[in-house]
Amino acid sequence: MSQTMKAYVYRRYGGPDVVELAEVPKPVPRANEVLVRICATTVTSGDWRVRTLSVPKGLGLVARLMLGIVRPRQPIMGSELAGTIEAIGQNVTRFRVGEEVFGFPGGAMGCHAQYRTMAEDGGLARKPANLSFEEAASLSFGGSTSLHFLRKAGIEAGDKVLVVGASGGVGTAMVQLAKHFGAEVTGVASTVNLALVASLGADRVIDYTREDFAAGGEAYDIVVDTVGETSFARCRNVLRDRGRLLAVAAGLPEMLATLWVPLTGSRRVIAGPAEERPDDVRQLAELAESGALKPVIDRRYAFQQMAEAHAYVETGRKRGSVVVTVDPAR
Numbered sequence: 001m002s003q004t005m006k007a008y009v010y011r012r013y014g015g016p017d018v019v020e021l022a023e024v025p026k027p028v029p030r031a032n033e034v035l036v037r038i039c040a041t042t043v044t045s046g047d048w049r050v051r052t053l054s055v056p057k058g059l060g061l062v063a064r065l066m067l068g069i070v071r072p073r074q075p076i077m078g079s080e081l082a083g084t085i086e087a088i089g090q091n092v093t094r095f096r097v098g099e100e101v102f103g104f105p106g107g108a109m110g111c112h113a114q115y116r117t118m119a120e121d122g123g124l125a126r127k128p129a130n131l132s133f134e135e136a137a138s139l140s141f142g143g144s145t146s147l148h149f150l151r152k153a154g155i156e157a158g159d160k161v162l163v164v165g166a167s168g169g170v171g172t173a174m175v176q177l178a179k180h181f182g183a184e185v186t187g188v189a190s191t192v193n194l195a196l197v198a199s200l201g202a203d204r205v206i207d208y209t210r211e212d213f214a215a216g217g218e219a220y221d222i223v224v225d226t227v228g229e230t231s232f233a234r235c236r237n238v239l240r241d242r243g244r245l246l247a248v249a250a251g252l253p254e255m256l257a258t259l260w261v262p263l264t265g266s267r268r269v270i271a272g273p274a275e276e277r278p279d280d281v282r283q284l285a286e287l288a289e290s291g292a293l294k295p296v297i298d299r300r301y302a303f304q305q306m307a308e309a310h311a312y313v314e315t316g317r318k319r320g321s322v323v324v325t326v327d328p329a330r
């Protein structure tokens with residue numbers, strides 16, 4: 001008889017109320033997989049997008065094709081986890097039973113559950129000893145997105161970087177990682193979040209409720225838009241020669257701009273889904289262990305409060321990550 005576990009599932013697209021607690025089969029690791037007993041997970045902006053199908057302009061059809069035309073194909077959301085290895089497949093050599101790990105299945109999701117299997121060579125790394133499970137669970141979504149975009153931009157020490165949306169899940173990692181790579185960083189946030197962004201190492205902060213970043217006369221090598229409210233046309237004057245706009249939350253117009261903008265001059269637009277690289281998860285572990293990347297946790301919820309966690313993320317006002325403790329015994 002197969003064993004079961006508790007998981008939050010969604011069978012249709014919609015508001016936080018479509019998320020239901022269910023008893024589902026407990027996964028069994030294949031030869032090259034480990035079984036993680038999940039202690040903590042997160043609800044991200046990505047979960048909000050896949051639950052509601054609220055996607056950037058022009059991407060609605062693509063989203064349905066990827067996620068399920070009528071109903072979600074993967075009923076368990078959650079792209080980040082941290083926990084303990086409970087079992088390993090016969091060919092696993094990198095991990096042992098009992099080790100504390102964190103992981104990023106990313107778009108494959110499945111972390112809003114008591115257990116998940118992960119390939120040993122997938123996005124899985126040992127939990128940094130200086131982090132709690134909650135902190136480790138919150139490293140990867142913003143962290144790997146930031147590593148991807150900064151790598152694509154070819155960030156160099158001394159670059160001037162502007163991060164729009166510096167207080168969000170992606171923005172808080174982007175500010176810290178751009179600083180780590182030696183950039184001079186300006187963060188754009190609202191009044192209540194300016195102190196947070198400065199505490200992450202930003203050299204300057206701009207309060208978007210009082211000042212338009214595009215009107216200040218400053219120019220940057222890299223502008224990162226994690227909000228999706230700007231455009232290349234708006235950023236052109238704040239981008240230096242060979243400047244790059246990283247359109248993290250891009251819709252179709254910015255994706256098309258990646259093609260035509262280079263034809264018009266030296267500037268570039270970089271957009272599209274971030275690659276999910278196992279090496280990035282391992283790099284995030286090292287960066288967190290060294291203190292270069294500090295997890296930013298806004299609210300913590302108990303497993304029974306999953307729908308409340310979704311509702312809070314849906315406000316679009318979260319600061320850093322929203323964490324859900326799955327197994328409070330740890």
Ligand SMILES: NC(=O)c1ccc[n+]([C@@H]2O[C@H](COP(=O)([O-])OP(=O)(O)OC[C@H]3O[C@@H](n4cnc5c(N)ncnc54)[C@H](OP(=O)(O)O)[C@@H]3O)[C@@H](O)[C@H]2O)c1
Nearest residue numbers: 045145165167168169170190248249272273274316317318
């Ligand atoms: N391309 C990819 O592969 C990829 C990967 C990950 C995420 N994304 C996308 O990136 C976007 C950001 O994700 P996230 O997880 O960082 O979202 P998030 O955590 O939900 O972002 C919320 C934050 O954005 C701030 N914000 C809202 N409007 C703002 C504005 N006009 N100016 C400056 N800050 C503003 C909010 O601060 P206030 O409350 O102070 O306004 C809040 O702190 C999402 O659209 C997500 O889908 C894309």
